Amino acid sequence: MGGRRPRTGHDWKLLAEACGGLLEGLPDLVDEYLRRLAAHSPTYARVIPHDQHWQEAQEAMRIGIEAIRAPRASPRRDLEHAEQLGRRRAQQGLPLDLLVHAYRQAGQLVWERLVEESSSRRPERLAVLMLSATMVWRAVDEQADTVSEAYRSTELELRRRTDERLKALLDALLDGDRSPGLTSRAAAGLDLPEQGRYAVVALRVERRDGREPFHRLVQGSGVRCVWRMRADYELGVASLAADTGLDALAELLGSAAPGPGGVSPVVAGLAELGRARRLAELALRTCPPDASGIVRLDRRMPAALVVSQPDLAELLVSDVFAALLALDPADRAVLLETLDAWLACEGSAGRAAGRLYCHRNTVFNRLRRLEQLTSRSLSRPRDLTEIALALDAHRLTSSPSGTT
Structure with missing residues (x-):
């Protein structure tokens, strides 16, 4: 060949x-x-x-x-x-x-x-x-x-440079930067309206456990989210359709988030994202370390006031719960659990008893003892407010892990 x-x-x-x-x-x-x-x-x-x-x-x-x-x-x-x-x-x-x-x-x-x-x-x-x-x-x-x-x-x-530039723009908005032209550049780069309905979500996320990624979860739901990681939590900027409320957003993200999260009130444009971010972080701080689900700030205002003023919260706890905190830890825990259940049940001793698996008279006895220890009456509005705020303050500020 x-x-x-x-x-x-x-x-x-x-x-x-x-x-x-x-x-x-x-x-x-x-x-x-x-x-x-x-x-x-x-x-x-x-x-x-x-x-x-x-x-x-x-x-x-x-x-x-x-x-x-x-x-x-x-x-x-x-x-x-x-x-x-x-x-x-x-x-x-x-x-x-x-x-x-x-x-x-x-x-x-x-x-x-x-x-x-x-x-x-x-x-x-x-x-x-x-x-x-x-x-x-x-x-x-x-x-x-x-x-x-x-x-x-x-x-x-x-693409890497573009991603870095967009992340920098989003970080600037979330940090409250008011530089001229920032919102218009961010709107163009992120493909978001400069004016519109926005909310910021702060999620304490340690793992996903195989759950659906957030950006996929919100597709076709009337919500578009852009996410940024911070040191120990994740921030999401949610662009909301006209008919999408905060409850829908909280439910949507709560089904995917393994840890607690907080949602800010709705703000009117990208320029307000810095304020919304601070409020979302404050909402997250109202969640105890072992909590789950997404909470709205506008429904956690008393707790938000407490965690935003840690010095006053400490004074409130020591003033209202001084005698209570001196009890044996197990005894103290029973009284605080009963108070928490009674407040959650809107003052119904019967419903609280059902939640605590005890007799309603047991609930009454525990509450009377708590009134004696605090020198306050649950029937007086001002005293009830102090006791409820002190309970939030004790629950949210007594452990360093309860802060964000």
Whole structure:
């Protein structure tokens, strides 16, 4: 079985002459190339200015033809040029499939012209050209691979920079930055309305336990959330549809959040996210360490007042619960649990007894003892307010883990 004959010096000379003929007619070749690209997709013309495209195409084809004429040249200028062009097209936003198509179209056009020139003028060149077909298309493949790799790496870098810029914009909004133009830049970058219904969510999240990611959970629900991690909790900026309330948001996120969370009141635009973030964090601080679910700040106002003033909360606890805290821990826990159940049941001793699995008279006895220890009456509104606030203060500020 005979093998392909090796190329001689005469063969290389004939190939160089054929390539030289293409270089002489390069402007016409470039015009035909751009016509083919325009027929394939109008995106080329939209993304790349015509004069720039013509000059770049002329340079790329010239370098490519010279690479065929001198395939052993080092360094490979055709690959260097392909790498530069791949970066440039990624920055311009030309789709990668169109970029690869353009490179292969250029290779096809150059090959067609080489065959035409060899067939019509110097038939002896055609045999030489057929010997070089593998080399030519290998070079085209290498150029396409190089331009693709450069494009992808540049695209990843651009995406990383964009992500970092968007995170910085969101952080600035959440920190209450009022710099001119910040909200308009953030609205454009995050694809959020500058004015609209927003709430901030603060979630104490340690693990997801295989649960559905938050950004997937809210899809198609009238809520769009953008998330940022802080040191020990996660912040979400929720853009709410006109008919979506805070209860719906709390229920939606509560089904996915393994830990407690707080929701701010609704604010009217991106400029108010700093205030909303502070209020969401305050709502989260009203949740005991072992709590679960999402709470609304506007429904936890007394507890929020307590945790926002730790010094006063400490004074309130010592003033109201001094005698109670001196009891044996087990005895103290029973009285505090009874008070908590009675308040949760809106002052119904019967319902509290059902929750505590005891007789209603037992509830009454425990509450009377608590009144004696605190020197306050649960039937007097002012005393009841102090006792309820003291209970929140004791529950939320007595342990460092209860703070955010």
